[in-house]
Amino acid sequence: MSNQVQIPELDGTSLARYFWHQLTSMRTALILLLLLGVAAIPGSLFPQRTQNPMQVSDYFKNSPQQAEWLDRFWLFDVYGSPWFSAVYILLFISLIGCVLPRTIEHFKNARALPPATPKNLSRMEHFQEWSANGSELEIASAWFKKNRFRVLESDGSISAEKGFARETGNLFFHLALILVLVGISFSSLFGMRGEAILNVGERFVNNVTSYDSLTYGKLYRDSNLPDFMLTADNFVAKYNVLTGAPEDYTLDVSLLRGGESQVEKKTMKVNSPLTIGDTRIYLQANGYSPVVTVVDSQLNVAFQGPVPFLPQDSQLGSIGAIKAPDAEPSVGFVGSFLPTYERDGANGGISVYPEALNPRLLLAAWVGDLGLDSGTPQSVYRIDTSKMQQVGLKALKPGESFAYPGGVITFEGYVQWVNISFVTDPGKKFALLGAIVAIIGLLASLFTRRRRIWIRVGEKVEVAGLAKNAAPGLEEEITGFIQRLKGDK
Amino acid sequence: MSRSWAVISNYSIYSATAVFALSFIVHAIETAWAVKVPAAGKSSLDYTRNSRAARIATALMILGFLLLFVGVVARGISASRAPWGNMYEFSITGALAFSGAYLAALRKYDLRWLGLLVSVSVLLTLGTAITVLYVPSAPLVPALKSEWLVIHVSTAIISGGVFLLSNVIATAYLVLDRIESKGERNEWAKRLPSLEVLDQLSYRLVAFVFPLWTFSVVSGAIWAESAWGRYWGWDPKETWAFITWVAYAAYLHARVTIGWRGRRAAWLCLFAGSTFLFNYVYINIWGTGKHTYSGL
Numbered sequence: 180m181s182n183q184v185q186i187p188e189l190d191g192t193s194l195a196r197y198f199w200h201q202l203t204s205m206r207t208a209l210i211l212l213l214l215l216g217v218a219a220i221p222g223s224l225f226p227q228r229t230q231n232p233m234q235v236s237d238y239f240k241n242s243p244q245q246a247e248w249l250d251r252f253w254l255f256d257v258y259g260s261p262w263f264s265a266v267y268i269l270l271f272i273s274l275i276g277c278v279l280p281r282t283i284e285h286f287k288n289a290r291a292l293p294p295a296t297p298k299n300l301s302r303m304e305h306f307q308e309w310s311a312n313g314s315e316l317e318i319a320s321a322w323f324k325k326n327r328f329r330v331l332e333s334d335g336s337i338s339a340e341k342g343f344a345r346e347t348g349n350l351f352f353h354l355a356l357i358l359v360l361v362g363i364s365f366s367s368l369f370g371m372r373g374e375a376i377l378n379v380g381e382r383f384v385n386n387v388t389s390y391d392s393l394t395y396g397k398l399y400r401d402s403n404l405p406d407f408m409l410t411a412d413n414f415v416a417k418y419n420v421l422t423g424a425p426e427d428y429t430l431d432v433s434l435l436r437g438g439e440s441q442v443e444k445k446t447m448k449v450n451s452p453l454t455i456g457d458t459r460i461y462l463q464a465n466g467y468s469p470v471v472t473v474v475d476s477q478l479n480v481a482f483q484g485p486v487p488f489l490p491q492d493s494q495l496g497s498i499g500a501i502k503a504p505d506a507e508p509s510v511g512f513v514g515s516f517l518p519t520y521e522r523d524g525a526n527g528g529i530s531v532y533p534e535a536l537n538p539r540l541l542l543a544a545w546v547g548d549l550g551l552d553s554g555t556p557q558s559v560y561r562i563d564t565s566k567m568q569q570v571g572l573k574a575l576k577p578g579e580s581f582a583y584p585g586g587v588i589t590f591e592g593y594v595q596w597v598n599i600s601f602v603t604d605p606g607k608k609f610a611l612l613g614a615i616v617a618i619i620g621l622l623a624s625l626f627t628r629r630r631r632i633w634i635r636v637g638e639k640v641e642v643a644g645l646a647k648n649a650a651p652g653l654e655e656e657i658t659g660f661i662q663r664l665k666g667d668k
Numbered sequence: 669m670s671r672s673w674a675v676i677s678n679y680s681i682y683s684a685t686a687v688f689a690l691s692f693i694v695h696a697i698e699t700a701w702a703v704k705v706p707a708a709g710k711s712s713l714d715y716t717r718n719s720r721a722a723r724i725a726t727a728l729m730i731l732g733f734l735l736l737f738v739g740v741v742a743r744g745i746s747a748s749r750a751p752w753g754n755m756y757e758f759s760i761t762g763a764l765a766f767s768g769a770y771l772a773a774l775r776k777y778d779l780r781w782l783g784l785l786v787s788v789s790v791l792l793t794l795g796t797a798i799t800v801l802y803v804p805s806a807p808l809v810p811a812l813k814s815e816w817l818v819i820h821v822s823t824a825i826i827s828g829g830v831f832l833l834s835n836v837i838a839t840a841y842l843v844l845d846r847i848e849s850k851g852e853r854n855e856w857a858k859r860l861p862s863l864e865v866l867d868q869l870s871y872r873l874v875a876f877v878f879p880l881w882t883f884s885v886v887s888g889a890i891w892a893e894s895a896w897g898r899y900w901g902w903d904p905k906e907t908w909a910f911i912t913w914v915a916y917a918a919y920l921h922a923r924v925t926i927g928w929r930g931r932r933a934a935w936l937c938l939f940a941g942s943t944f945l946f947n948y949v950y951i952n953i954w955g956t957g958k959h960t961y962s963g964l
Binding site: 205206208209212213215216219220222223227229230257258363372419421422424425426427428448449450451452459461463600602604607610611614615617618621622625651 | 806808809810811813814868875876878879882883886889890891893894895896897898899900901902903904907908910911914915917918920921922925926943951
């Protein structure tokens with residue numbers, strides 16, 4: 180035996196063929212499959228930009244050097260990273276290379292008859308023989324027909340085969356996975372996803388500028404945005420009195436579709452989004468917007484209106500920033516809104532219930548350059564106070580005012596805000612169809628047993644069988660068959 | 669009314685835990701009797717005592733299963749919803765599914781030798797549920813209010829129970845394989861099924877439940893589409909469900925297509941099962957993501 184490995188000649192086609200064979204081999208597919216599982220792990224260990232952009236920027240703030248290195252390996256964008264894509268694209272190429280030839284072969288075989296009865300049946304599994312009485316072939320033929328075997332009859336013998344659905348199901352399963360992937364790619368090319376925070380009472384007009392964030396696929400055009408207008412009429416949040424856990428959110432909206440004059444009244448809940456054509460609209464999060472008025476030293480109203488604050492805990496204690504860059508002097512307020520205020524020795528004030536039973540607005544006033552003209556994007560919930568000076572602190576009840584050096588801010592009251600997602604996902608029906616076909620195919624392939632049974636009748640009756648993949652149950656089946664032949668049953 | 673159902677549920681769960689503890693003790697006694705060496709002058713052991721003990725242990729297991737069933741149903745009635753809203757409820761239902769899978773498999777295979785492992789796992793699960801994970805019965809948070817809760821969570825729990833059973837059998841395979849590689853089986857191990865039977869059984873459980881797991885992941889995706897606006901978002905729980913799916917898919921391919929058997933297949937099976945457990949324990953309690961319903 181030589182230990183030498185056969186190295187193919189290094190001309191182009193045979194090299195390509197060699198790699199193609201390697202790639203489509205089952206061993207490679209298996210390694211790629213396991214690799215795909217392993218490659219998915221880091222995405223659950225590090226914060227991901229697509230899910231948690233805030234946590235990612237915190238990571239950069241807390242350990243910038245480490246974050247930079249992690250970022251070099253796309254560890255904050257694992258599922259869009261080149262190496263993750265490489266694994267699944269290779270896997271799918273390997274899958275296609277494996278499944279397509281098998282589909283063609285299976286299609287040919289589907290019309291072929293089972294192979295002829297082997298000469299020496301005694302070498303097969305579950306072999307039995309006994310003396311014939313003559314009618315066995317007819318009984319066998321009827322039995323095979325009743326049990327829906329495909330049969331080949333030839334002088335004195337029948338070769339029968341069953342379980343073609345196994346391979347059919349198997350192939351459908353794998354082809355359906357390709358369909359799922361096609362659906363996903365279709366969505367990422369033609370899909371759209373946007374978010375907007377809407378104070379209750381406000382109106383959302385569906386155009387690009389209305390969104391707080393908007394991402395869309397390479398082939399999505401702004402003009403594809405469906406034409407509609409949505410007004411948040413009323414929002415009700417119900418909470419458990421004992422735990423403060425949310426029990427129900429209901430948002431009533433007025434919807435005006437493009438080209439129509441009739442306003443439709445709709446109700447949105449967490450599990451029942453609104454559907455407009457290919458776009459679905461989801462109620463995602465909610466919180467409070469304190470309504471404030473800032474009057475500056477020149478007695479001009481420098482700011483007026485609701486400011487969405489970001490919830491920090493389950494009792495909706497929220498933080499936010501009120502910015503009045505045009506005030507004289509220019510001023511910003513770092514604030515917390517506590518819907519049900521209670522004094523807490525350690526933390527000052529906390530919220531003890533998510534409903535606004537005893538609302539309080541805690542403010543720190545900062546005067547100076549807000550840095551809004553510098554061009555670097557800023558969070559609307561935070562203030563860059565590096566070029567500012569703190570000039571006062573105050574806790575306000577609704578209706579109260581705070582005169583800081585340079586002006587007066589009045590806490591007029593509050594409204595609730597809702598965060599709404601707008602999603603266009605044209606590929607999801609393909610993905611769903613793929614998933615359904617995959618499950619059906621899987622069931623067919625895992626629960627069908629492929630097997631052959633032969634009978635030859637001469638002076639003696641010979642019966643034997645063969646189960647592919649050592650599938651169980653053939654012995655019982657043959658026993659039943661033989662009982663029928665012998666007339667025991 | 670709902671209060672009294674909650675109390676009934678708690679008492680049933682406590683009683684079930686006690687009964688599983690008894691079953692565990694009887695299984696332990698049975699195993700202890702089996703492990704001893706034959707008396708001088710005899711070549712093999714007399715197993716009549718053992719089979720009586722095994723019968724009692726199994727009867728206790730059935731009783732525990734029934735009590736647990738009552739506990740889970742009463743918990744559901746007390747909150748007027750499917751009892752799958754937090755980790756305490758996942759755990760008691762998981763224990764129900766796991767003991768149910770064992771008892772169902774027992775009808776076809778003599779697995780009573782596994783009873784010790786099964787009863788101790790159920791006992792640990794219920795013990796942790798009662799002491800660490802307990803939260804009072806309460807209505808669901810808005811995102812969980814969907815008919816998909818019943819479909820998605822029940823299939824996930826059943827799949828988990830069967831995966832766990834398959835893992836226990838794969839472990840038994842590896843232990844016995846180690847013993848056999850050193851020579852003949854010990855006296856107590858002779859009563860256990862052959863390596864081939866364990867190998868096949870562990871595979872068949874996976875093959876049986878893999879489509880259900882697939883369905884569970886898909887139903888979760890359908891639900892996520894209506895609750896969160898996307899059917900797949902690489903949330904940590906989704907990611908690990910995917911990893912489990914891929915690992916079991918690899919296991920099935922390794923067996924069916926490449927023909928792995930025995931030791932290698934058992935290790936792969938254990939690896940796949942451990943991704944499920946990791947998902948259940950780690951991601952539920954310490955994970956971030958959207959699936960944080962443990963109530964802790």
